[in-house]
Each structure stands twice: as structure tokens, then as C-alpha cells.
Amino acid sequence: MNASKTLEKTLVASPERMVEADADLAVVRKVQAGDVAAFDRLILKYRERVLGIVYNMTSNREDAADLAQDAFIKAFQSIHRFQGQASFFTWLYRIAVNSTLSHLRKNRLRSFFSLESVREDDPVSRELIDALTDKTGAGRDAFVRELQEKLNDAMQKLSINHRTVVTLFEIDGLSHQEIAEVMECSVGTVRSRLHYAKQLLQAELQPYLLK
Amino acid sequence: MKRDTERKITVEDLLRLKRAERPQDDFWATFEAEIRSKQLSAIVSRRPWWDRFSWILAAVSRRQLSLGSAAAVALAFAGYRYVGAHQEAVAAPQAVAAKPVAAAVAVAAPTPAAPAPAAPQLVRAAAPREDAELAAEEAAPAAGPVVISTASHITQAPAAAAADGATRAPFADGIAITLADFREPSSDFARPAVFGSDREFETSMATAHQPLSQEPLATMDPAAERRARLLAPALGTTRAVVSDWMRQRASSDERMYESMDRGSNDDRMLVGFRF
Numbered sequence: 001m002n003a004s005k006t007l008e009k010t011l012v013a014s015p016e017r018m019v020e021a022d023a024d025l026a027v028v029r030k031v032q033a034g035d036v037a038a039f040d041r042l043i044l045k046y047r048e049r050v051l052g053i054v055y056n057m058t059s060n061r062e063d064a065a066d067l068a069q070d071a072f073i074k075a076f077q078s079i080h081r082f083q084g085q086a087s088f089f090t091w092l093y094r095i096a097v098n099s100t101l102s103h104l105r106k107n108r109l110r111s112f113f114s115l116e117s118v119r120e121d122d123p124v125s126r127e128l129i130d131a132l133t134d135k136t137g138a139g140r141d142a143f144v145r146e147l148q149e150k151l152n153d154a155m156q157k158l159s160i161n162h163r164t165v166v167t168l169f170e171i172d173g174l175s176h177q178e179i180a181e182v183m184e185c186s187v188g189t190v191r192s193r194l195h196y197a198k199q200l201l202q203a204e205l206q207p208y209l210l211k
Numbered sequence: 212m213k214r215d216t217e218r219k220i221t222v223e224d225l226l227r228l229k230r231a232e233r234p235q236d237d238f239w240a241t242f243e244a245e246i247r248s249k250q251l252s253a254i255v256s257r258r259p260w261w262d263r264f265s266w267i268l269a270a271v272s273r274r275q276l277s278l279g280s281a282a283a284v285a286l287a288f289a290g291y292r293y294v295g296a297h298q299e300a301v302a303a304p305q306a307v308a309a310k311p312v313a314a315a316v317a318v319a320a321p322t323p324a325a326p327a328p329a330a331p332q333l334v335r336a337a338a339p340r341e342d343a344e345l346a347a348e349e350a351a352p353a354a355g356p357v358v359i360s361t362a363s364h365i366t367q368a369p370a371a372a373a374a375d376g377a378t379r380a381p382f383a384d385g386i387a388i389t390l391a392d393f394r395e396p397s398s399d400f401a402r403p404a405v406f407g408s409d410r411e412f413e414t415s416m417a418t419a420h421q422p423l424s425q426e427p428l429a430t431m432d433p434a435a436e437r438r439a440r441l442l443a444p445a446l447g448t449t450r451a452v453v454s455d456w457m458r459q460r461a462s463s464d465e466r467m468y469e470s471m472d473r474g475s476n477d478d479r480m481l482v483g484f485r486f
Contacts (some may be wrong), residue, residue: 208225
């Protein structure tokens with residue numbers, strides 16, 4: 001993949017996302033017409049992603065659960081205002097991100113982390129862990145735990161906006177354009193924040209980066 | 212820690228590890244139950260009244276229009292309206308004073324043979340209407356169709372109002388409608404008890420206050436009355452008259468007695484009469 005294709009991928013939404021947005025819009029129209037049960041499909045579809053965003057922004061699974069639920073309830077309450085100008089997931093992400101930002105600003109001084117367990121059934125994470133640790137070593141779980149804490153520490157050292165950009169781009173896989181829509185800022189701002197955040201993370205996680 | 216693979220690990224790779232951080236399966240059952248209860252309470256609970264207007268703030272913030280600029284635009288608009296109205300109020304008397312009276316009469320009283328204009332023509336003639344009103348007010352004593360005389364307005368004004376429809380003022384329309392109502396026999400104005408004009412009122416009051424042809428005291432013969440009263444017990448025909456007179460007198464005495472207020476103030480007694 002050349003540089004232009006990479007840039008295009010990061011700037012515009014993928015065709016899969018466009019199809020997904022159309023399907024979501026049909027469900028939203030049903031909810032707007034009074035079919036409340038149709039909203040359950042949207043919850044089932046997006047609950048893991050919304051929870052992942054909120055968890056990676058807060059590093060607290062209890063807060064993440066509450067905030068994710070609140071985001072869905074807010075979306076449900078305001079579903080009649082959704083006009084379809086943006087895709088539903090962008091709208092939902094915006095609600096979740098704004099709720100989380102508001103929560104983080106209110107509880108700026110409180111730092112209590114509770115980590116989720118790493119699922120090693122994911123091949124990418126297993127490969128990464130295998131690369132970092134002894135495959136049969138006894139301290140494998142302890143190392144993974146330590147790496148999780150280091151990652152969360154490094155993320156929490158970022159500002160809220162930088163953390164949000166990193167979460168949406170690197171963990172959830174949104175494009176620059178989608179992040180700009182969710183965070184209501186320009187694409188240039190997104191790229192700038194992402195570059196700065198990666199520099200900080202690289203400095204923080206230097207011992208774990210193999211050359 | 213084993214680092215013999217020599218594979219290049221970047222920040223992106225480490226962050227990808229966070230994708231694998233996922234809750235246990237039983238978490239979702241709790242999550243679903245909680246969100247269900249919150250959803251039900253959101254359906255049942257009444258939303259605050261100000262939440263209906265939150266879309267205005269959302270629209271403003273979406274268009275990145277600050278509240279300050281919106282307030283400035285509103286103030287500028289209000290100021291423009293105020294200055295415009297003030298200038299019109301100042302300029303209107305000057306314009307009327309400068310306009311020739313003859314032209315004003317020509318606008319206010321068109322030829323009777325002209326057909327009554329339709330409503331769109333009235334709308335098109337809205338701009339000069341204000342000048343025409345003011346000119347018609349000035350030219351009223353000479354022009355004739357404006358209602359001045361109480362004796363002739365009932366019959367003349369509706370015809371005149373129908374003829375000068377092009378320059379007719381809104382209050383002239385109201386007067387014409389009122390007069391048309393008055394001319395209808397079923398309207399409230401046509402009832403005898405309701406006075407349509409000062410003249411009718413004066414006429415009806417004059418009939419009420421018309422002096423009697425004979426004064427009652429002038430017809431009274433004191434000697435005959437006294438004789439009748441004294442002979443009342445003997446005369447059976449006048450018994451009823453005398454008894455009525457006695458009854459009236461007794462009742463008037465009772466009324467006077469009842470109207471007295473008695474009060475005692477130690478050694479004094481106060482007597483007052485109510486009238």
C-alpha cells in the first residue's frame with residue numbers, strides 16, 4: 001500500500017462504514033417511528049466499541065460501564081433529534097466521548113485504575129505478548145499485567161484530548177475525518193494531536209520498544 | 212523476559228494490545244440488565260421543560276455561532292427597528308405639511324363613478340395609504356365623505372366608504388362596518404334601548420323629562436281632602452281610601468322609628484336618623 005492510499009484510508013470513511021451507516025439509519029428510523037425494541041440492536045452492535053472507547057479514556061472499568069450506559073441512554077432520549085446528516089456511530093461516539101470528557105474534567109484529581117483482562121484469544125495480542133515475553137515463562141501473566149499498567153500510565157499522562165485521539169485512531173480504528181467529526185475539530189488538529197501523543201507515548205514506553 | 216525475536220515493536224503495536232482488553236462474558240449480562248432499567252426509567256421519567264429548547268443551543272454550537280454574535284445581531288436588528296420607527300414618526304408630519312392640500316383631497320375623494328378596487332389593489336396601494344390618511348384628516352371639512360355630522364353619517368358614510376376603497380384607511384373600514392351593522396334591523400345598535408347618536412339620546416331624555424301638564428298639588432283641594440278624611444268612618448265608599456292613607460302614614464312612622472340609631476354614652480343618649 002503506497003503512501004497516498006494510506007493517507008486516503010486515514011482521511012475518509014471506508015465503504016464498509018458507509019454501508020454500515022445506511023443500515024444503522026434504517027434502524028434509527030424505526031426507533032424514531034416508535035419501535036423502541038429496535039434500539040436494542042444498536043446497543044448490541046456498538047456496546048463493545050463504546051465501552052472500549054470509554055474504558056481506554058478512563059482506565060477504569062466501573063466508570064466505563066456507567067458512562068457507556070449513559071451514552072446509550074442519552075442517544076435513546078435524543079434519537080428524535082438525529083437527522084442522519086452524520087452516521088449513527090459517529091453521533092453515538094460523539095455522545096460517548098463528550099460524556100467521558102465531561103466526567104474526566106469533573107474528576108480530574110481522582111485517579112483510580114481498574115484493568116480489564118487481556119484476551120489472548122486475539123492473535124495479534126498473543127503474537128505481541130509472545131514477542132515480548134518468554135512463551136513458557138512463569139512470569140508471563142505478571143509481565144502482561146505490568147505492561148497493561150504501563151500502557152495505562154502512559155495514556156493517563158496524555159491530556160484528555162490527546163488521549164481521545166489516540167484511543168479513537170489506534171485502538172478503535174477511526175479515520176482522521178471520523179475523529180474530526182466526533183471531536184468537532186479539524187482534521188489538521190486531529191493529525192497534530194495524534195503526532196504529539198505518539199511522541200509522548202514513545203518516550204514513556206521506550207523500555208518496551210524493541211529495535 | 213525474552214527479547215530474542217528481534218522483531219520491531221512500535222507504539223502502535225503496544226496500543227494494539229489494548230484492543231484485547233475486553234470484559235468477561237458475564238459482564239454483558241449485568242450491562243444489559245442495567246441499561247434496560249435505565250432505558251425504562253428514561254421512558255417513564257418526565258424530561259425537564261428546558262430540555263425542549265436544548266436543540267437551539269445544539270444548533271448554535273453546531274454552526275459555531277457564538278451567543279455573543281447572536282446577541283449582537285439581535286441588538287442591531289432591534290436598534291434598526293427602533294431608529295426606523297422613530298425616523299418615520301418624525302418625518303410623517305413634515306411630509307404632510309409639505310404636501311399640497313388639493314392633491315390630498317384628490318387622493319381622499321376619488322370620483323364616485325370609479326369602480327370599487329379589489330383586495331390586491333388595496334395591497335398595492337398600501338404604500339401611499341399613510342399619506343392619504345393624513346391628508347384626508349386635514350381635508351375632512353371640505354371633502355365631505357369623512358363622517359363629521361351626526362345627522363347625515365348614517366346614510367352617507369357607507370356609500371362614501373364603498374366609493375373610496377382605493378384610499379380607504381383601516382379605521383374608515385371599521386367605521387363603515389359599524390355603520391352597516393347599525394343599519395341592519397337585527398343588530399344591537401338598532402334596538403330602541405341603545406342610543407345610536409347623541410341626538411337620539413337627547414330626544415329620548417327630553418321625552419322623559421317633559422313637564423307634566425298639571426301639577427298634582429294644583430289639583431289638590433285641601434278642604435275636600437280634610438272633609439273626606441274626617442267623614443271616612445261614616446262613609447263606606449271612602450273607607451278604603453282612608454284606611455290606605457292611615458296605613459301609609461303608620462308605615463312611614465314605623466320606617467322613621469326603625470331608622471333611628473340609638474346609642475348610649477354613659478349619661479347621654481344619641482339618636483340619629485338614617486336616610
